[in-house]
Amino acid sequence: MTSHVAVDQRGAEVVLTEFGWHYPGREQPSLNSVSAHIRPGERVLLLGPSGAGKSTLLHAMAGVEQDPDGESRSGELTVNGVDPRDARGAVGFMHQDPETQVILARVGDDVAFGLENLAVPREQIWARVGAALAEVGLDLPLDHSTTELSGGQKQRLALAGTMAMRPQLLLLDEPTASVGEQGAAELRDAVERAVAQSGTTMIVVEHRVGLWESVVDRVIVLNDDGRVAFDGPTREVLGDARELLQRQGTWVPNWTPRTMAPPARDEQATPLLEARGLAVSRTQPGSRTVARRRRRERKAWAKGTPTQADIYRNENVIPAAADIDLSVRAGQALAITGENGAGKSTLALTLAGLLLPCAGTVHATKALAGDAPADPSLWEGTELITRIGSVFQHPEHQFLCSTVRAELEYGPHQAARRGAGPGVDEERIESLLARLGLGGIADANPFTLSGGQKRRLSVATVLASAPDVLILDEPTFGQDAQTWRELVDMLVEELERGTAVVAVTHDRELITALNAVELRLGA
Amino acid sequence: MSVTTIADTARFSPVGRSNAVIKLLGALLITAVLVVSADPVTSGIALLGQLLLLSAAGQKPLRLLLTLWPITVAALISGWGTAMLSPEGGTVLLNLGWITVTTGSLAAGAAIALRGLAIALPGITVLLTTDPTDLADGLAQTLRLPERFVLASLAALRLVEVMVKEWSVLASARRARGAGNDRGPVGMAKEFGGQAFTLLVQSLRRATRLAMTMEARGFGAGKRTWARVPRYGRVDLYTGGAAVLIAVSALSVSVLLGTHRFIWQ
Numbered sequence: 001m002t003s004h005v006a007v008d009q010r011g012a013e014v015v016l017t018e019f020g021w022h023y024p025g026r027e028q029p030s031l032n033s034v035s036a037h038i039r040p041g042e043r044v045l046l047l048g049p050s051g052a053g054k055s056t057l058l059h060a061m062a063g064v065e066q067d068p069d070g071e072s073r074s075g076e077l078t079v080n081g082v083d084p085r086d087a088r089g090a091v092g093f094m095h096q097d098p099e100t101q102v103i104l105a106r107v108g109d110d111v112a113f114g115l116e117n118l119a120v121p122r123e124q125i126w127a128r129v130g131a132a133l134a135e136v137g138l139d140l141p142l143d144h145s146t147t148e149l150s151g152g153q154k155q156r157l158a159l160a161g162t163m164a165m166r167p168q169l170l171l172l173d174e175p176t177a178s179v180g181e182q183g184a185a186e187l188r189d190a191v192e193r194a195v196a197q198s199g200t201t202m203i204v205v206e207h208r209v210g211l212w213e214s215v216v217d218r219v220i221v222l223n224d225d226g227r228v229a230f231d232g233p234t235r236e237v238l239g240d241a242r243e244l245l246q247r248q249g250t251w252v253p254n255w256t257p258r259t260m261a262p263p264a265r266d267e268q269a270t271p272l273l274e275a276r277g278l279a280v281s282r283t284q285p286g287s288r289t290v291a292r293r294r295r296r297e298r299k300a301w302a303k304g305t306p307t308q309a310d311i312y313r314n315e316n317v318i319p320a321a322a323d324i325d326l327s328v329r330a331g332q333a334l335a336i337t338g339e340n341g342a343g344k345s346t347l348a349l350t351l352a353g354l355l356l357p358c359a360g361t362v363h364a365t366k367a368l369a370g371d372a373p374a375d376p377s378l379w380e381g382t383e384l385i386t387r388i389g390s391v392f393q394h395p396e397h398q399f400l401c402s403t404v405r406a407e408l409e410y411g412p413h414q415a416a417r418r419g420a421g422p423g424v425d426e427e428r429i430e431s432l433l434a435r436l437g438l439g440g441i442a443d444a445n446p447f448t449l450s451g452g453q454k455r456r457l458s459v460a461t462v463l464a465s466a467p468d469v470l471i472l473d474e475p476t477f478g479q480d481a482q483t484w485r486e487l488v489d490m491l492v493e494e495l496e497r498g499t500a501v502v503a504v505t506h507d508r509e510l511i512t513a514l515n516a517v518e519l520r521l522g523a
Numbered sequence: 524m525s526v527t528t529i530a531d532t533a534r535f536s537p538v539g540r541s542n543a544v545i546k547l548l549g550a551l552l553i554t555a556v557l558v559v560s561a562d563p564v565t566s567g568i569a570l571l572g573q574l575l576l577l578s579a580a581g582q583k584p585l586r587l588l589l590t591l592w593p594i595t596v597a598a599l600i601s602g603w604g605t606a607m608l609s610p611e612g613g614t615v616l617l618n619l620g621w622i623t624v625t626t627g628s629l630a631a632g633a634a635i636a637l638r639g640l641a642i643a644l645p646g647i648t649v650l651l652t653t654d655p656t657d658l659a660d661g662l663a664q665t666l667r668l669p670e671r672f673v674l675a676s677l678a679a680l681r682l683v684e685v686m687v688k689e690w691s692v693l694a695s696a697r698r699a700r701g702a703g704n705d706r707g708p709v710g711m712a713k714e715f716g717g718q719a720f721t722l723l724v725q726s727l728r729r730a731t732r733l734a735m736t737m738e739a740r741g742f743g744a745g746k747r748t749w750a751r752v753p754r755y756g757r758v759d760l761y762t763g764g765a766a767v768l769i770a771v772s773a774l775s776v777s778v779l780l781g782t783h784r785f786i787w788q
Contacts, residue, residue, distance in 0.1 A: 062739055064735050064738050064739055088741055088744050089741050089744065091739075092739070093735075093739035094739075095732065095735065095736070097729075097732055099682075099685055099729065100682075100729050100732035100733040100735075100736055101736050102681070103678050103681075103733070103736060103737060103740070104656060104677065104678065104681070105654075105655065105656055105681060106656065108750075109656060109750065109751070112750035113737075113740055113742075114740035114741055115748075115750065116747045116748050116749055116750055117740055117741035117742050117743075117744055117747050118741050118744075118747075119745070119746050119747055119748050120748060121748060122748055122749065122750060122752070125748070125750045126750065129750075146681075147681075147684060158736070161740060162739075162740070165740065165741065287694065349695060352699060354695040354698060354699055355695070380704060381698055381700075381701040381702060381703055381704045382701050382704055384698070384699065384701065385699070385700065385701040389699075390696075390699035392692070392696045392699065396721070396724070396725065397689075397692060397693055397696035397697075397721065397725075398696045398697070398699065398700050399721070400697065400700055400702055400717060410700065410701070411700065411701050414701045414702075414704065415701065418704065447724060461700065462699075462700075465701070
């Protein structure tokens with residue numbers, strides 16, 4: 001019960017004694033005799049390779065981890081001397097998904113939710129809500145809709161909702177992983193302010209060390225096998241553990257993993273895809289209208305009669321981005337950059353023939369289109385995948401099969417069925433599996449893979465159909481340095497092969513590593 | 524005019540400002556009377572009363588019926604169907620061999636159409652003019668429904684919007700993989716099933732994470748307080764009174780005219 005917790009103490013004390021966690025059915029324990037004494041008010045950065053049990057540790061400290069058979073846990077973990085499951089309210093916890101950190105429809109109600117649950121009297125609630133919103137720098141009316149907030153704002157709202165409860169221990173599980181660079185810095189500053197004011201003990205899991213280096217005073221590094229490898233003051237550990245961290249794929253400051261050299265820029269390279277006076281929007285005609293248009297235009301194209309594609313355009317739509325001219329060239333990389341909401345992803349989808357332009361044209365040259373029409377939005381699915389491969393931001397949206405191997409074979413198999421390709425090239429599949437380090441898990445279900453494995457698989461599924469143009473939406477977003485290096489190498493190899501690469505990205509290092517031409521939207 | 528813009532203006536109308544619980548109870552009362560009554564007079568008066576109430580509250584009832592056209596059309600079609608097939612007597616108006624339309628069957632058809640509209644309208648009015656958060660507050664605090672259930676439903680409702688957006692993203696993500704080529708009912712059903720499955724997986728995960736967020740914010744720990752108080756004022760008296768008036772007058776006028784018929788009669 002919360003009454004055991006000393007209320008006058010501002011930061012909680014966390015004691016781990018030989019603490020371990022071994023999920024049933026797993027060969028290796030996630031955490032292995034972890035011992036640490038975290039003093040009140042300390043700010044700790046918890047590092048380690050993906051899958052090393054960092055999240056498990058945070059969940060256990062928050063008292064939200066499920067122990068399926070009651071035997072996963074070993075050793076001891078106390079917050080202020082009691083089991084965390086009995087210290088609810090004393091522990092605040094945030095995870096990485098902005099969409100599910102928002103609970104209610106209005107900003108004020110959302111922050112008040114935790115206070116209501118702690119049975120704070122109504123007279124005090126609204127004053128605390130206002131103070132918490134001010135603390136995280138969210139200057140919005142209380143009845144503002146939470147749906148309209150950006151990802152970064154949603155995370156700051158969640159922080160306000162957590163801090164309003166005046167926790168003695170604040171646990172952050174990759175809080176900036178789904179947030180853009182500016183949003184991440186704003187969130188970090190808000191955390192720093194909130195923690196400084198309240199004296200709360202803080203533990204953060206992140207793989208962007210540079211972002212948190214100045215905020216934390218202690219760093220704990222976990223090993224592959226879930227043991228503590230380093231534990232000490234920030235500067236000392238970041239110095240001593242630098243090599244280990246690099247091997248683990250942690251982004252340490254002033255370091256970019258070494259990748260293969262990209263091809264030289266060549267403005268004379270064969271153009272594959274061209275946009276002229278293009279304006280793009282997410283507001284689209286209904287799916288039936290689009291399908292009907294596709295059929296009608298295909299017929300007109302087969303007869304050689306001129307296209308009437310324009311008649312479906314909606315003049316009233318406000319485009320997300322307009323007046324775009326660009327060329328996508330074979331063996332060359334193009335980076336689409338710009339602020340959040342500048343229309344980058346919308347442009348990528350339009351180039352890929354998945355959305356209709358609201359003005360201007362997307363035109364595939366003869367070199368790309370071959371015997372298909374020049375307008376990519378008219379292509380059948382199988383014509384599309386052998387010409388333009390699109391990798392979406394969330395890998396899971398594109399998974400269609402129940403094993404990794406079937407996923408890779410899907411595209412070529414579809415194309416062959418409709419006579420648009422040579423069939424499944426086992427050699428290419430095997431080499432893709434090997435190159436991506438997915439060979440050992442070829443029979444695993446794609447949904448059960450780790451974040452980095454899912455990302456690599458989603459790129460590989462598209463490469464399996466050998467498209468001439470590869471369009472990727474934020475491919476390196478939230479990835480650790482290891483996955484980053486593998487992705488870049490894979491893309492450089494594709495460039496060498498003559499594939500054109502288009503990437504929507506915020507990642508400056510990626511642009512440099514691919515030697516990409518930059519197109520900045522909204523500038 | 525879309526349903527959302529209607530909802531926006533509707534929420535600031537007097538009906539919109541009334542307490543959610545009053546509206547819900549009023550709508551239940553009117554619907555209950557209509558569900559047990561089968562005659563056109565009761566439904567007609569109830570429908571008229573509701574339209575009058577809506578226009579008094581600053582709504583344009585005809586426009587509402589046009590915006591909610593699927594319901595209007597459904598009511599008209601069921602009325603038409605009844606008129607065609609109903610065996611009731613009266614003057615024969617149209618005889619096409621196996622279909623006979625008489626004044627009697629026409630009246631039966633009109634009754635069905637009126638009844639359908641009159642039953643649908645109260646619920647729609649409540650949905651369009653009520654903020655879900657206010658309704659949840661009323662349900663939990665005034666009607667004392669289990670707060671855990673009410674709040675969990677409210678939080679889940681927010682995710683519906685996310686799911687709608689995700690559905691269209693999924694459609695293009697799958698087209699980009701070359702899925703959905705098969706025409707014909709089997710291929711389309713298969714593709715729909717696959718897309719729905721992915722959406723389901725995503726939704727389950729999202730629900731798990733949302734549950735974790737709510738738990739971390741102390742949800743379900745014990746007794747809770749409420750930041751918002753459901754308010755009752757003069758406008759609720761009017762709205763509630765109007766609903767009672769509609770229900771009572773529809774019933775009593777029909778009984779006095781001798782036209783009233785219970786559904787089981």
